[in-house]
Amino acid sequence: MSNVLRKVVFLVTGNVNKFNEARSVLKEFGFSCVMLNMDAMEIQADNLESIAKISAIDAGEKSALPVIVEDAGLFIDALNGFPGPYSSYVFRTIGIKGILKLMENVEERNAAFHAVVAFYSPNAKSPRCFHGKVRGKIARQPRGIHGFGFDPIFLPFTNTSKTFAELPPPQKNKYSHRAKALRKFARWYRKHLELVKFEL
Ligand code: IMP
Numbered sequence: 001m002s003n004v005l006r007k008v009v010f011l012v013t014g015n016v017n018k019f020n021e022a023r024s025v026l027k028e029f030g031f032s033c034v035m036l037n038m039d040a041m042e043i044q045a046d047n048l049e050s051i052a053k054i055s056a057i058d059a060g061e062k063s064a065l066p067v068i069v070e071d072a073g074l075f076i077d078a079l080n081g082f083p084g085p086y087s088s089y090v091f092r093t094i095g096i097k098g099i100l101k102l103m104e105n106v107e108e109r110n111a112a113f114h115a116v117v118a119f120y121s122p123n124a125k126s127p128r129c130f131h132g133k134v135r136g137k138i139a140r141q142p143r144g145i146h147g148f149g150f151d152p153i154f155l156p157f158t159n160t161s162k163t164f165a166e167l168p169p170p171q172k173n174k175y176s177h178r179a180k181a182l183r184k185f186a187r188w189y190r191k192h193l194e195l196v197k198f199e200l
Pocket of ligand 1: 071072074091148149150151178
């Protein structure tokens with residue numbers, strides 16, 4: 001593999017916000033990030049790791065490239081972890097309004113974002129996963145213009161006066177579940193690049 005390609009990470013996603021967050025985290029490690037907006041299998045399962053692994057294997061085999069897939073969700077303590085792995089569906093259906101409705105009159109508002117980054121290379125075969133988590137609280141009202149998804153109602157404990165959507169992207173990347181999982185991946189990938197072999 002050429003030195004140039006050693007510096008590239010292929011992220012399978014159609015979400016440009018996710019891509020931009022990943023790009024700036026991976027840059028800290030000297031990696032460029034390419035957004036691979038392809039049709040990868042997405043199963044419904046009750047844990048993020050299985051979802052990310054299956055998508056990464058499918059995308060890696062279809063593209064013949066080493067890829068990462070990142071899957072994330074919002075886990076609300078008072079709702080026993082709901083919406084969790086169903087966050088994407090819940091966001092598209094009841095959205096932020098629906099979550100705030102479910103949380104009406106609920107005093108215990110602790111929650112966490114979890115992310116799993118799955119790496120798969122067609123010549124390494126078994127996928128490898130990296131986890132990241134940030135704890136915080138569900139706000140009473142949505143606030144902020146940055147980010148995506150449930151960012152306007154998530155107050156990270158590291159900065160409880162501002163929601164994720166009130167933090168400019170570099171600030172969110174200091175604390176976010178996604179950034180933590182990606183940093184774990186990048187540290188590992190730097191050491192294990194020999195697993196990867198591909199031609200463009
Ligand atoms: P995905 O399946 O990883 O794309 O994420 C599922 C859903 O979780 C998304 O549709 C978002 O609503 C939510 N989500 C995941 N990560 C974030 C985040 O960093 N901020 C806000 N919402 C997120």
